[in-house]
Amino acid sequence: MRWLEPGSLPWLALHEIRLAFRHARGSRRRTILRLVLLAAYAGFGIFVAYLLADLLLVPSPRFLVGGSAALVLLFTFMLTQGLLGGQRTLYTAGDLDLLLSSPLPEGRVLSAKLLGVAGSAAATFSVLLLPLALPTALWGHPRLLAVVPVIAAMAVIAAAFGIGLAIALVRSLGARGAKSVGQIIAAMLGGLIFLLSQLSSNGAMRGSRFSAVSAWMRRTGWGVEGWSAWPARALFGEVVPLLACLAVAASVFWVASTLLRTHFLRSWQSAGERSTPPSRKAGRRTAAVFASGLTGAVVAKELRLLRREPEILFSMLLRLIYLLPLVFFALKGTGGAEQFRVPVLAAIGAIAAGQLCGSLAWLTISAEEAPDLLAVSPVPRGLVRRDKLLAAMAMMTPFALILPLVLAPSHPAAAIIAFLGSLAAGWAAGLIELLFGKPGKRGSFQRRQQGSFLTSLLGLFGALLIGAATAAAAYFV
């Protein structure tokens, strides 16, 4: 950074990217592991390049479909990163307090933030894509080097839309609402393509998001013909589409920097306002807020906290959409045979309940915000943790009731078994979290799997086991 003029846009943007990298950097062991994996991945990329060396890689309809589908998926992921980056920018006030109290124009600060978010998104996906693309490009397909500017252009566009969306949310919903809704949208964007692919497949099993998007493109011609194919053509090194992509990215960047400048400042100001409106229940009797006994107090506290952070519950529920293929399989794949359909549905209900309760137990047990308060209280640790598990079960129960209620009119016995299976799976998942969970922060729910691989694995295994038992019981009933 020394060779850049301090305070200039590139200097600020590099500062942002450096911070993003430091934020992502883990322990030394993890860094070494990542480097080893990256080297192995690059080796695989070289092997692929060797296989493709003599292949003619031209923008034929088949390759265009593949390229367009990959770019659509890439863009949704980058948009999620852009939105989350925008939210971090607005709510991690320490950094902006410093930047905006300096004599730098706020437009430059916004541009730097845009480039910072774009840079970290581009870096993330470069790690995933370049080890495959670069060896192929260097081994006889030099036009594929265009993948680098295309990723950069998409990252800039995604960052501009992401930050724009974050700002629009703050301006329309206020700081608090925008934070929750923004996180919900970011979570939805991650699962959107998957959900759409499942819904559009009419119940038939699909291999992956990529194949679903490709099939849709082949059907509609989108991304294969006309303007919509330009990003994919740019990917294959066609000069005019590539220049057009870069021009669009530059224009979007310029428009976003110019248009959002005023809104950015106002959004940051309102995001920084810490005053919150009094709750509507201010008038209720004081005693009504107090619960009887430890269990009541713990469950009430956990329910209140979850109710006030709906985005966390939403993220947890969204994880369950990955069970949709199983649901479709139960509905269609069993050939409509009633005696198989109900047990499979009961098993799915139990597995979903297990997954959900595991996540909720992580929230109540491992993501405790004031562990010292509990540690200095005159209550045995085990008792509080047991009550926290109960709280997770209480939160899970309304969702665990949905499937049994649907089944109850036609299959009352199976409905009871499905509910009992759900409770058992929830309890088992909660217990695993209680025994093996690692402390974390509530906000880091999406990243928790990295820290508790064993817990996740055991949870999944337990849920599958109980799911199978539930299915068997429902079948024999």
Add this chain to the structure above:
Amino acid sequence: MAEHNTPQITDSAAPPSPALEVRGLAKAFDKPVIVDMDLSVEAGELYALLGPNGAGKTTTLRMVAGLTAPDAGSIRIFGIDALRRPLKAKAITAWLPDEPMLYDKLTPLEYLAFVAGLWSIPRAEAAEEAERLLTWLGLWDDRATRCEGFSRGMKQKVALAGALIHKPRLLILDEPLTGLDAAMARSVKDMLQAQVKAGATVIVTTHILEVAERLADRIGIIQSGRLLAEGTLAELRQRAGSSELTLEELFLDLTGGHHAVA
């Protein structure tokens, strides 16, 4: 008054237990942090624990509160062995760190309801005490506002109400005045005196020597994990051989701080 007429041979024969009695306490992380610490705080006194940064004040108090396990030594709170019977000791102790142990998404009233649940205070009694504390601390109008929007001072007040709701006999506060404005600092000081007047024992760490000088019955000065000196201000002056010294001068003299400045 009946219990006073009942003969209590053991009690009258034995001296009353100190509020806190620490003997031979030791703790090392990478290097020794607390070394053979002896500390005694009598019931009903306000004790100020002073020391330079990194002297071991917070570690000592965290061990007393049951948050950090000592490597050696004993801790007794009103005669209760805090290492063998931690729950009994915790039931009569309150710990207030400089970073309030709060839930941002809870309102002050909901927070107090949770803390009261942890200390198993009957519902009606807890509600009444919560009303009294929130009114006394000027938080009643904000009782239904989530703590996330509060200033540091207000958060500290909520945490203070949480520490007091179970009427602790021993109140331990770590740097309670950090980041507070003059008015808030004054009300915390008033609260500390009110607690002592009501019969509680207060142990406080502070960097503001004027607070210790004005409020504390006795002062302990620690450095590098050892208790350097202990006593009333007069006793500390006597030890230094000058009745004119301020606490700041005494502190710098004992800890060698003035050498560092010079």
